[in-house]
Amino acid sequence: MRLLVIEDHRNLVANLFDYFEARGHIVDAAPDGVTGLHLATTQRYDAIVLDWMLPRMDGPEVLRRLREGQAIQGPGSQVPVIMLTARDELPDKIAGFRAGADDYLTKPFELPELEVRLSALQARIRGHRRNPVLEVEDLRMDLATLEVTRAGQPLHLYPACRKLLEVLMQASPAAVTRERLEYALWGDEPPDGDMLRSHIYELRRSVDGPFPVKLIQTLPRIGYRLVAPGPAPAAHG
CATH class of the missing domain: 3.40.50.2300 (Response regulator)
Structure with missing residues (x-):
């Protein structure tokens, strides 16, 4: 919940x-x-x-x-x-x-x-409506039960990582700024140091680590986004 x-x-x-x-x-x-x-x-x-x-x-x-x-x-x-x-x-x-x-x-x-x-x-x-579910590729989050699965396998996430994943999935495929992610975790009082990077690292270990297709992308100087990579561009020359 x-x-x-x-x-x-x-x-x-x-x-x-x-x-x-x-x-x-x-x-x-x-x-x-x-x-x-x-x-x-x-x-x-x-x-x-x-x-x-x-x-x-x-x-x-x-x-x-x-x-x-x-x-x-x-x-x-x-x-x-x-x-x-x-x-x-x-x-x-x-x-x-x-x-x-x-x-x-x-x-x-x-x-x-x-x-x-x-x-x-x-x-x-x-009893009056279906439970909202977020889905990106084979990644699935049930917002009612907070269950997260990828390719049918359950993922066990810390609360901070689960909150970050929800924000990224709701925005997908758009980018989410670092400031927005920090606000989602800590409001107007983010901690000293780059704690966001540590949480993203842990999130990647769970969401992308065991799977060949990586969904979490880093956008330098902007933030992050969750999206399946497109097909590789054709070679030229």
């Missing part, structure tokens, strides 16, 4: 990352409503965890714009949203549901309960 957490409390976000990534999920985070809305409308997510009180734009307004606006999933995104807030009065809950929330969880809460609620929403959604 790919989750977007729109929450400004860093400790809570860190706990959510640790909990869900340890279970094989991909997690993106936004520290304010404007950034969260941008990610929610330009990226594909299986579910969104949305705080009520946010800098720059509050949770209900983010949700209203998401439901009414244009998103990668189509006009008026129907991605499941759980509102996460300390507001526990009935009028607040009603306001959250009227804004378009699918569920409402009050703070403090237990992480297993959030996981169960997300799983229940996913099960309901899967």
Whole structure:
């Protein structure tokens, strides 16, 4: 499952990352409503965890714009949203549901309960639509189960490598800049050093290493792309 957490409390976000990534999920985070809305409308997510009180734009307004606006999933995104807030009065809950929330969880809460609620929403959604699957040549990624295979063989990827692969597959055959890949992993705070190169190296070992056809291409001074190489040009002269 790919989750977007729109929450400004860093400790809570860190706990959510640790909990869900340890279970094989991909997690993106936004520290304010404007950034969260941008990610929610330009990226594909299986579910969104949305705080009520946010800098720059509050949770209900983010949700209203998401439901009414244009998103990668189509006009008026129907991605499941759980509102996460300390507001526990009935009028607040009603306001959250009227804004378009699918569920409402009050703070403090237990992480297993959030996981169960997300799983229940996913099960309901899967009953209404097919699981989205990305495919490039013989490489396949199921965005619902996070299973990755190539030529029918399962690939075991670290969460960071899986996130990079998803971005590359969604963009294929177009190039993806280093800046975009770094943002996908670390947001606005990339680590010192060239950690991206290390993750790409590990991704190549899994995706290309055991196979004769190499799909991940390096574009010097630009970034990377995922595409099957074309036929060799005919010799001249």
